[in-house]
Amino acid sequence: MHFLFDYSAQISLANVAIRAEAIDARAVIAALADELATARPLTDKEAFRALAGRVREKTGAKGKALFHPIRLALTGEQEGLELDLAVPLIEQGAAVRNAGLRAVFSAADRAAAFLHELEKPVTNA
Numbered sequence: 001m002h003f004l005f006d007y008s009a010q011i012s013l014a015n016v017a018i019r020a021e022a023i024d025a026r027a028v029i030a031a032l033a034d035e036l037a038t039a040r041p042l043t044d045k046e047a048f049r050a051l052a053g054r055v056r057e058k059t060g061a062k063g064k065a066l067f068h069p070i071r072l073a074l075t076g077e078q079e080g081l082e083l084d085l086a087v088p089l090i091e092q093g094a095a096v097r098n099a100g101l102r103a104v105f106s107a108a109d110r111a112a113a114f115l116h117e118l119e120k121p122v123t124n125a
Contacts, residue, residue: 003075003086004093007105009113012076022118025069031058032070033115036108041091045084073114074107
């Protein structure tokens with residue numbers, strides 16, 4: 001569950017394998033960020049599934065080609081908890097961030113940050 005509190009698009013995309021997968025799936029990540037920018041919070045499985053369906057319609061991606069990029073963008077990880085369980089947890093955590101708890105970034109914030117970091121040029125330091 002550390003992905004709730006330790007999310008960083010920048011750190012995730014520093015992983016060469018994650019960056020390569022994200023670049024290949026940029027259309028899905030961009031559609032995800034676009035959908036999340038105007039969607040209501042995904043506080044239950046059905047809301048997440050409906051959003052994933054809209055991303056599928058926009059991109060034509062299905063199965064792993066759809067859900068893996070969503071996982072990368074929203075959790076910064078290549079595997080983990082089922083997304084229809086993880087995303088509502090992300091949203092519920094983001095809803096209580098003003099209660100004096102450690103910040104949990106919403107799905108929309110995560111997708112936008114991941115897309116922003118993905119579009120930055122890679123520097124070899």
